[in-house]
Amino acid sequence: MKVPLSWLKDYIEIDLDPHEIARLLTFAGLEVESINFIGLPQSNQRQNQTSIYGLEWDRNDIIVADITKVEHHPNADRLVLAQLYDGEQTHTVLTGAPNLFQYKDQGKLPQPLKVAYAREGAHLYDGHNSGQELIRIKRKKIRGIESYSMACSEKELGISDEHEGIIVFDSEAPIAGTPLVDYIGDAVFDIAITPNMARNLNVVGIARELGALTKTPIHPPKTNITIAKSMQSALEMPKIEIDESELNPRFTATLIEDIQIKPSPYWMQLRLRMSGMRPINNVVDITNYVMLEMGQPLHAFDYDVLRARSKTKAPVITTRLPNSGEKIMTLDGIHRTLDNFTILVADNAGALSIGGIMGGSNSEVSDNTKNVLLEAASWDLINIRQTVISQQLQSSQAGYRFSRGVSPEIAARSNYRAAEMIRLFGNGTIAHATIDKYPRHYVPNTVKLRLSEIQRSLGIDIPADEVISILLALDFSVEKQQNVLHVTAPDHRLDIGVDEIGTADIIEEVARIWGFENIPETQISDLMPRQKNNTLLEKEERIRDILVNLGLQEVITYRIASPENEQLLHDSENGPYVHLANPITPERSVMRRSLLSSVLECARNNSRFQQRIALFEVGPVYLPLLSSSENQSNLPTESQRLSVVLSGKRVSLSWANNQSDSMDYFDIKGIIDELLRAAHISDYTVESGNHPSFQPGAVATLAIHGSQAGSFGVLHPDVALNYDFGEHPTLAADFDLTTFTNAMPNHYTINPIPRFPAIIEDIALIVDNQINNAEVVKSIIKSGGATLTNVQLFDIFRGEQIGTDKKSLAYRLTYQSEVKTLTDKDAAKLRTKIVKALQKELGAQLRSE
Amino acid sequence: MLESLDTIKTIALSELQKTSDMKTLRLWYSTHLSKSSQLIKSLRNLSNVAAKDRPTIGKHANDIRKILEQAYEDRTSYLNKSVESPGHKHIALDVTLPGRSLNRGRLHIATQTLRRIYTIWADMGFQIYRSREIETDELNFELLNIPLHHPARDMWDTFHTNSPGVILRTHTSPGQIHAMQANAPDPIRVILPGMCYRYEQITARSEIQFNQVEGLAIGTNIRFTDLKGTLSDFARRMFGTSTRTRFRASHFPFTEPSAEMDIECFLCSGEGCRVCKKTGWLEILGCGMVHPAVLTNGGYEPKKYTGFAFGMGPERIAMLKYGIDDIRHFWGNDLRFLEQF
């Protein structure tokens, strides 16, 4: 919300630097996001969160001046020559301002026009440029007439974007020669108002906060109303009926007659524009002005339209829910079909406005309006919010305020204030007292605050009289009984709760105004909770560390994906997705079911820039429960997975590696071997597998403790093509992480370092091609017993001399005893046993035989 | 006799100079200092010398032996260092060539930052408590004092799922309720890390998913002064011992009073720079005393228990610390970005 300093000063006498005001408000929870200095000098000090901008006006070069005469330009129809008096001498000023054309060639004006005048050399914004470009006024000839100074528009002075004409002040403006900054110099605070501070969505609210923060009394605007004693021609007042008092607790209406629609005074237009609103005419401007001032949105109906529609002397206005399919055309020209929950203001002929949000175009105030019915009502904030969202009326200032809460108590006061202003600035008459229908009266809320509660929550003792004076400054009323304060919230405070919540609400107010900076810091002295272990998290982090140690880069990808992208994997396991009801883009429309798909996408994006890609991610996938039993919530399972992707060269280009192979199956196998070893998982099996995402024959499945952990191997060429990987094979692994974390032991024991020497020997076996390494090793380990401490495959050979359906596997065996030095005889015995078992179980033969 | 001993010495020393390697040196030794050498023999056969000359000659022969032995030692170490020995050979290496490259792995910068946050809070007695990402409206909003249709809901742009009432959590705050319901009425000190989601356009400054770390302390004597002290301690651990903090009033529906904590800009030490937008301060986290309604919903009687809560964004902290100007880099996973950490 934008608040001009000059407006605040209507209610509070302060002489603080705008920076200091911004700091005070910001620390009290009213974050001043920016200050726009209008003419005023900006001190250079460093400040808060607030950004500072604006144009400083030179005191001597930018002044108030009088235009005394307007003449035509001899060579240009679209320009005029203004005779302008600056307090000392007269200048001829060229201008194309359309609002001067009405005075052209009328001789000396009966009353001079008060304008903003910039001398030669003054710095201004370029009025013809769309942004804010600083320029300096220079002497030049325009169509044969010399020009060296100008009468300014608001845009040129940095007040607003208005550049339709030059500023023409009200006649009360000070005498010619007065520095302009002394007249309308200002600072506009842009304040972010949090939802709990809806009471401060108005200038009076901000003034009240500032008053409490600076211990300065405030003077709220007067709300008296002048009613004409006897008026012959007075119209009859309407009848007001409220159907849904829960949705419309109060409705006030004032009739102002015989008004004159015209522009509002310049000072009001200026304040509206500085506050971000567009002036329209005096009646509309006053409703907006009072809304900005007091926080109550108002609506003006053309009363003659209502009378014409009703066909009776006294129109009947009802607030009610719509009939089925009822429509309204609102002020913004949109035909709207109303939801059944939207509260309407209507007469016998139909809808007049969407209650509290926007009027209908049929009864809008126009240039011909004579009589105005001014509404100030109170509405249920939740109901208004629903309508605002449903009708997409978020831009409505009235809807914004009512949907955050406006106290019903303010309705009548604001109505008086606005009606009185319309009477004054529209030359109208008020003949009848304001109608006030108030079926649901506001009930004051009193909170019992034990002073000890302040110490319990804040940790400090604030003296009782300080607490009381803070609350009084915020318009609370307080009654002290020993150590208890009975605190009654002012009528504008809808945010104060009851019981413990009310207590917390009051303490917050005290702390906020007392100042968080004045509350000291302490260490927690409360009991330390019992500590618990967190093994699942520790194991996950351990797996991350292991993979990093193996040379892999961790990635973290979007968990919101699209089914189309995941289908690139050709995974047959296509289950249902968690669909987003409001996706931001079609590529991010569901919660992912595949982690591998995300990591492959990431590898693909990097492949253009990298020779070697080695990535992993640990993260969840989201699996909706297919059929939940009655008692179960329908939240999906979030299951942690691990995916690895390798692609490209094994080592990066280097002088030291002249040949650089592509990675293959055994690179990913090596990572998985080492991961399992480092995780101390020994009970697992790797078997040849089958998976649509992988190359047939080059894919393995991993089972840990008998549970399927997932697959790894060479990515299927079709899948690789989908991801547009180049000629390198891409290796991938996709695992259920919980099978790893479940199998990782909390404790493990280590083997003693051998005390006796080992005997090492190599054996080469010839086996059938289809026999795999795992089977051979298994057989060797089984027959070798405890003395066989290591088996290592070190050569594979295929060749005609051993037969085309055979292969030779060479193993290095280590024999070692924990209790004695083995003899050659011991070794020979073991070897015989192993070879016999291999022959018997696998038909293997020693190659040397 | 003495002369012949001197001759032996002269010859021996001169021949020693001619030895050129270990082999000739060993040969020299056996000629001049072994048991069969003339010198040692003469020492052994002192009985042949007249008794009165024995001490003189014996001493002289012994001195010569010591001289020769010393000369032998010197020659040995000289030859060891000579050009022929491998240790003396010059190898023409370009020592500036890059070393053999290793494939170093790294944790994602978000994980690195999270772990740093975990460590600091662990030292202060806050344990990690994780909870689910897809949540009910009730847990994400209602139990946190944000009723349906309440204007405070405007503070969170929410991703809804096709199941009514099921949403992507907009903050880790539902974890507060989970932790409270699991622990009531025992005291709590936890941090709640994890991924959160907001319905926003993806830009340099806003993301649809981001990590958050919330913290929660509940007990019978937890006060706003403790909140200030604890969070300032965290800031000093995270950003440097001399880091100053300040607290501004703010609003979160689940805390009251609520505050924003700023730290003095660690890039410019408070002087004002581009990153802190010339303010000298950086907004780091939101915090406050747990709202009584939230305590009640978590199973703690607000008359007896108090607590504080806070929340911070690890990605924002990393952006400030490393000068990352675009939040999209985090989930973009460009290795040219990730490999810089």
Ligand SMILES: [Zn+2]
């Ligand atoms: Zn800085």
